[in-house]
Amino acid sequence: MASSNDLDIVNVTKRFGSHAAVEDVSFSVAPGEFFSILGPSGCGKTTLMRMIAGFEHPTSGDIRIRDRSMIGVPANRRPVNMVFQSLALFPMMSVGENVAYGMTCRGVGRAEADERAARMLERVGLNGFGHRQVTALSGGQRQRVAIARCLVLEPTLVLLDEPLGALDLKLREHMKIELKQLQGTFNTTFAYITHDQSEALVMSDRIAVMNGGRFEQIGSPRDLYHNPGTPFVASFVGETNRWRGAVSGAADRGLSVRLSSGVLAQGRGDAKTGDALCFVRPEAIALAAEAGALQILPNRFEGRVSAVLFDGANSSLLINAAGFDEPIRAVLPQAGPLAGITVGAPIHVGWTADAMKVFAA
């Protein structure tokens, strides 16, 4: 079976003793794609990546790169290069030597390797940095050296293991965009692992959400955010309100759920009966000072502002509403009429049935 994918993972399982770190995972990455694996720490994503790189060997299953099985191929013979979490630049070498290292390993002559390294450094915006020591570089520059060191080898696939983890927030935001642009210019396939959902959402073409050694869902960032397939995906990807309840019956266009705190709400989902988990995104919650403005919404509640979490465009309110154990979190548009609202003010909240995802608990 010929495949046009750069990477095919086929039913890969990895066990350490009786513990399965990765369990029966399958996916494919198309050429030029930016594919992310998103999951909490300890979900097995690092093990999966190390198997692709060749540092761990799957207990069962197959890893195919451009349709060639990588089982039994050592790490230094795979057309895959990795950007490590710690970056793992060679401190005993200069920037230029770091980039030229891979080429000299492949038998490229010293002069040609140096020249290609210099050209690659120019492309990543480090023109003339070849003779610097890697310890003399800033975080962002080190990052670029680590990527240049991989890209210069023209690998089929670049693996990135949370490379932005060690950077400060501002630089991380900047590097997200830069990474995405680099991937676009070089048109290389990237497989990126992270526990930071924002990194995955911003950069990826497709994301696989991983939990407990298994894939929960694979989809585009939009798809995962708006149509989560499992409760885990709904709560892990993006901010969300989460309530427990029980399906009490069908409503006119969905499900009617009695939340554990007593109130009835309408949502959509596959759960037909029994215990349920309900998720509503903070930005899906409409706010109004008057009850009348929310008349058309099936879910309407009244409450008081318990906290204003000001964070510029990401500002939100915590609202204590009758019938809810925990405050409802709602995005507070800074351009709207409620921008100046203060703690204790009465407020009306509401959301559509589509906005509330109901999963069997």
Next chain:
Amino acid sequence: MTSARRLTLFLMMAPAILWLGLLIVLPHVEILILSFSERVAPRVYQFGFGNYLEFFTEPLYWRTFARTAIMSILVTAITLLLAFPIALYIARVARGRVKAMLLLLCLLPFWVSELVRTLGWMMLLRETGLISYLLRATGLATQPVELLYNDGAVILGLVYGGLLFMIVPLANALESLDPSVVEAGYDLGGSRATVLRRIVIPHAMPGIVAGSIIVFMLTVGNFATPVLLGGKNGLWFTEQIYAQFITRFNWPQGAAFGMLLLLLSSAIVWAGLRLTGQGLGTTLRQA
């Protein structure tokens, strides 16, 4: 600084200053002065370079001197080659209890004195010893084999004595190498040899130099091992110093030899540092 604090500092430094002054500086000044005094008549001495001239004119002296230097370098090199894989294993492969156990095993021989350790080697190597017996028992030799009193035996004993002092700084240096740096070395296409040559060894360089300096110093200045394992063929320079001081009772000559040995080891250590491009400061931190 208040006078109280100054006094505290002085009291805390005093043992170190006394130690250095009385045991290192004072004897060396004494020896230096002694080495320049020539005996012109019984109990009459005068300043002169005669003791140093004697060293260069008598072939036995400078040949022993050169032989000590060359063999010490050889011993250091062999120790390094043997210790490197051991240190690599202790630092990078062994974990937890096994690692502590292995270091303890390296340390264990040092719980007995050097003399007893060397006598142990003599029991193994002598004509009527264990190895000779085993060679005969397995039919590899027809008559008793004397393995003592040759250069091989001296080198064996010296390497054995130096191994620990090489392993500890090496293991320290190798332990600080980030595992992902080694993995990156493989990931970018490096073979085992490339990773060792371009990543592991450069990283371990301060440890290699530190270990080599320690082993070289211990070897050059060793006395018991060459005497016991080398016998008459030992010809170590320390034996010459011993002979001048104790047997010949020619203290000025012995003092000159002592100064020459000090110069020799300093020169070789300096050359070693220059050759490997290491600073004395980083090296000392590693040791």
